[in-house]
Amino acid sequence: MGRMVLVTVELPPAEATLEGAMRRLGLSEEEVDTAYGLVPLDPGQGLYAVRVTEQAGHRVTPPGEGPFADPPIEPYGPPQ
């Protein structure tokens, strides 16, 4: 698995599972970080995030959105 990105998808409550998201986005298990799973971003809007390969991210079409960058993050201290 190379570089990974994030994609988002709106799902109705009945389909709010990783499998449901993969089905909607046309993704295979190999393309998805299954340990990361389906992460709710805004429960009120039914909006979720999935972590996928960069290649799969570029394939995503509505109702999915992305790919979004997954940049590294670092502590802000001590100053170097």
Added chain:
Amino acid sequence: MRVLIQLRPSPDVVAAVAAPDLTATTADVTDGLPGVALDHSFTPVALPRARPASAGGDPLSLHQPLVFSLAPEEASVLVRGEIADDESSARMALLPGRGRDVVGVYADPLIETSLTCGGSPPVGTWQDVARLLRVPELHAEGYDGAGVALAVCDTGVNAAHVRDHLGKDVTVDRGRSWNPSGVTGEPGGFAVDHGTMCAFDTLIAAPRATLVDVPILLSRRQGGTVMDGLLSDAVAAFAHLRAVLDAQPADSRALVVSNSWGSFSPLWDLPPGQPGNYSDNAAHPFNIIVGSLEQAGADILFAAGNCGTECKDRRCAYPGRPIVGANSHPQVLSVGGVDTNGERVGYSSQGPGRLSDRKPDVCAYTHFAGSKAFGDDVPDSGTSAACPVAAGLVAAIRTRWPASRISPSQLRTLLHRTAEDRSTVGFDYDYGYGVADAAALVAALRRRAERHRL
């Protein structure tokens, strides 16, 4: 913005300013300038006119012999004032055209001999920070963090180290703490590191808060590089914190989220303008979940970063506007750093922010001898320390003011309004609205409580 204004008043006024035996005041020189808060404590200074010594010399060149004249009909006068940062360009352009008196408007930059920088020794101690935050007075009024969940999203907390150096018991909520996938370790039992410093600093103002340990920076998720974590772990952590918040009774919600981390470099991001970009894009999933969590009632604080122009961290790679992504989110409190003398530390990132222009929001104390997480002589430093110090103050306030009584947005506004103004009039890009002022904040809340009782 501080400015010097060159005026050419009538010759008798210039003569009075230039006379060594007289003391003219700013009010003698001008009765006011639009948009300028004149500094009446500044004694006006007569400025001689410079002319080429020889006929035909270039009037604009300093590379020639010059003669200087303080003759009243030739000299001018300097006064000092401040212009609001967001009006500075327009005001500086318009003022010289306003009347014959105004010759020019010039920046009056701060000059200092020694700003606190990365390698500087500690400035004061955590007890000084407690004194400046009026902690005894806060506690006397019941503002001590009791019953408030305080999430430290960092490298994990070592509760024993915090307890030993703070001299107080520390509560870590194991049930509500959360590890990213693949991270092993028990809440409160991680190695002493950056997260332990942050936890210590939150407890200066709110020692009875309940820590929620969220070690997102320990993640080594596949597909990353040799970094300290990935933003996707922060997305998952915030989803967990949303569940923590939703599980609290609606009328007593109190969750404060302290984030002393960020992205130093655009290298692993997509360029601004691309739909998948993080740094400048409110539609990025992490920026969405930050807004969603705040909307649900969480107070979210982010360190402004250590890319201040005077002594930036060597990792800073953004060419400008280094307060990026969620650190500049309009629904978070972005925290810059001041030392215990109230002076901005040279590494504290300056605004404007990328998602929201008016960043940092406020400053809080940093660079003091505190947790000793990095060694006995090493200060708690960076905006990394300022952010949890401010988070502790917010958690202390939440003891009596849950989100149902004052929303996160209202509390941020109150923090802005009560901050001790520094540098220029109102907001500026160095200090934001100023240094968070616990006494003024509590006084404002007291007035608010009285109003609501009426």
